Amino acid sequence: xxKKLPKEKYTTDEVKRYIGAVSEDFRDQVKGISEQFTGLNLxxxxxQGTVDSHTEIIGELKVDVTILKEDMSVLKxxxxVLKxxxxVLKxxxxILKxxxxVLKxxxxVLKxxxxILKxxxxVLKxxxxVLKxxxxIVKKDIGEIKTTLxxxxxxxxxxxxxxxxxxxxxxx
Numbered sequence: 001x002x003k004k005l006p007k008e009k010y011t012t013d014e015v016k017r018y019i020g021a022v023s024e025d026f027r028d029q030v031k032g033i034s035e036q037f038t039g040l041n042l043x044x045x046x047x048q049g050t051v052d053s054h055t056e057i058i059g060e061l062k063v064d065v066t067i068l069k070e071d072m073s074v075l076k077x078x079x080x081v082l083k084x085x086x087x088v089l090k091x092x093x094x095i096l097k098x099x100x101x102v103l104k105x106x107x108x109v110l111k112x113x114x115x116i117l118k119x120x121x122x123v124l125k126x127x128x129x130v131l132k133x134x135x136x137i138v139k140k141d142i143g144e145i146k147t148t149l150x151x152x153x154x155x156x157x158x159x160x161x162x163x164x165x166x167x168x169x170x171x172x
Contacts (some may be wrong), residue, residue, distance in 0.1 A: 134168055 010018070033131060 130171065134171065137164070137168070 022090070141161070
């Protein structure tokens, strides 16, 4: 069972004072809540501005990501083409290496040929030297023939010319 407390009796003035105090306390509390509510509304407004800004940024990022995806797709295609091109270049380099090997062999043959040509040129120079000497003799003989032929048109002179021609033929 419940115990009943004795009822105290208050006067009207006391009740008015009490209600006035409670009312004033209630108003102070409501005023504090109101101030807190106003502060919270300001914070919510600030947060809402941040959220709006972030929403806009996220929208821009979505657009950027879409563009990046498209760019990546194009880049993948380009990389595929580049891989094919590199393959072709590798084949070309292989062919060029083979060609360089052939050219090196050809250069070796050409060097040998040049060496042989140099030897031939040396022999030809010697032959030219001999021919120069022979030409001097021929010129001398022609000079003698021109001056002495009219004077000496005898058999002895013709025999000496034949001997000189025979000597020239032996040298060649």
